[in-house]
Amino acid sequence: MAVTIQDVARAAGVSASTVSRALSSPEMVRPETRMRVRAVAESLGYRPNPAARGLITGRTTNLGVIVPDLTNPFFPSMLRGLQARAREAGHAVFLADCEEDGAAEAALVHAMAKQVDGVILCSSRMTPAMLEKVLGLVPMVFLNRVVPGHPSVIMDGAGGMRQTIDHLAALGHRHIAYLNGPRDSWSNRERAKGLRRAERHRIKVSRFGPFAPRFESGLQAADLVLASGATAVIAYNDVMALGVLARLAERGVPVPGRISVAGFDNITFAAMATPALTTVDLGGERAGRAAVDTLLAVLADRDADAPRQVLDSALIVRASTGPAPDAGPDRPNPGGTQGEA
């Protein structure tokens, strides 16, 4: 049915080895023969069978990717960068969605192991014990999680948080709220670490949660934040922040007049909300590309020690954050903030 290397060999009057060489090691075959073979291969529509090739070379030119939840809009942007870079490098991408389940994730690694040259684990949900069992199976790089001794590319959530706090401090806020994400989320811990920056500005921080990173959590949290007296709220991610925004709009609370709102991830809809949402862009596409590059580097030199790459994040200031309500529009040095602007 499908055309094999033998068919090409017969049609070109050479051996299979010559066909193989004409296509993958062109310098090893006489130009004249090479041309003829290539022409025949082309005309027959021959494509090497990757499975057979992989069997002998031990390489598949496939990359595996596992994400925890495709419907979280943060991942598609990451995937896009990842996918594009992989294609540039001549690799196809195997994608699986583990649906936030670490055990499923481990099973997927097993399933993929033999069909890919390496796998990229995005925000892996595996416990250390689960990790232990799959670590040797196939080269892996971790995206958005550090696993000692293994290559990772991480996005600087803590740094993003610090930028956000500096931004709010400059706007005169003295009391802010943070809405925690899921309890055992690595990214949430990272982001929360950045909260320490508030001390430097003598800003009071009220923490709420943990919350599931969903729109509804934002609705719920908005009322809590309002009652707390904070004049700004930073949500674990944009989806929650949008929930906060929606609830505040419903209650007629002016944003950023009475309260400023910020999120994380810079998802597409952050820019589309009214008011447009101030958010931290963690550089998802860039991270996706970096993960592929890292994996390729590991593949090329397995003995190199595990690189850990940290990507800068950037605060995207939009309309949802503004001066603190008690800080008058242009009053210099309000309260005790030492004019950190």
Add this chain to the structure above:
Amino acid sequence: MAVTIQDVARAAGVSASTVSRALSSPEMVRPETRMRVRAVAESLGYRPNPAARGLITGRTTNLGVIVPDLTNPFFPSMLRGLQARAREAGHAVFLADCEEDGAAEAALVHAMAKQVDGVILCSSRMTPAMLEKVLGLVPMVFLNRVVPGHPSVIMDGAGGMRQTIDHLAALGHRHIAYLNGPRDSWSNRERAKGLRRAERHRIKVSRFGPFAPRFESGLQAADLVLASGATAVIAYNDVMALGVLARLAERGVPVPGRISVAGFDNITFAAMATPALTTVDLGGERAGRAAVDTLLAVLADRDADAPRQVLDSALIVRASTGPAPDAGPDRPNPGGTQGEA
């Protein structure tokens, strides 16, 4: 390095064939032997090499999926259903994003052909000429596009449009606008077909576009629609509709007081907008699952004739659509609409 069937055979004191059978055709081997072999395989952590297996069986248990744009939030939901069903059926999923480019899509089909048992083409961007060249390569099913003689599952955009128009008619609207999607999009043509329903209600329809299906197009279109005097606007998709909503909010136009807005796709953020967006749910997850089922059916019986499955769509009425402004809140039989409610 990796443990092969030979290793298991040696350790269990049987031949490789017996190991193979113990694992995949259990009834062919004596229970006692079967147990022992399975125990050994388990303890050694043996996993059959899918490439080697595929080479001989001709089946890979992989499915390929090509989508035009991962960052369009409609696709992830489809993918999710697809992915889940594929996993239930024991198939892994190869994903590729062709970035709205038909030629790239064709290349991806080629690249995937030998590594998958079949491929699902979501909203294929290939021209008929491109299609021609790849049709025989591998079993395919089309999602959201009909290709004569090939299996497809399609979502009923025209039906969704009819429901939307009936809905608006019932609310007393006499003049509506439609914002076209991309010029040669099959889905746009389908949706536009449903516009004929307006004749039955004696509703005037103004068409705008074609537009790229983006938020910015909605911003642009909103002003055009307002100037046209229409009291309701249906956008090609939710992303555009959200753009319309944003622009109208910016101009202080009450929605749905002055104008009603509706979209297509029921993306997550449609429900999160203010006002929440009325939209047509085309059943993406369901469609993803159906596509897998169809593909599996084709694979099981290649001679069966190409099924074409049409999925019902459902109008999700939310706050962005309301009574026409000139139709008073409860006035019966306004104008000449024959009271179609």
Add this chain to the structure above:
DNA sequence: AGCGACTTTGCAAACCTTTTCAACGACTAT
């Protein structure tokens, strides 16, 4: 006891490719 049928197992071929090795001819350098 002998025969046939069935069960259980192993051998070897097959899948398609890459790669090692050897062969062959031509050419160069001694």
Add this chain to the structure above:
DNA sequence: ATAGTCGTTGAAAAGGTTTGCAAAGTCGCT
């Protein structure tokens, strides 16, 4: 002229699995 080198090619092995076929063993029946 001869040995060595180089360039070009083919034969064959290898990679890990499944499967058709045959062999061996078991059982029941006549």
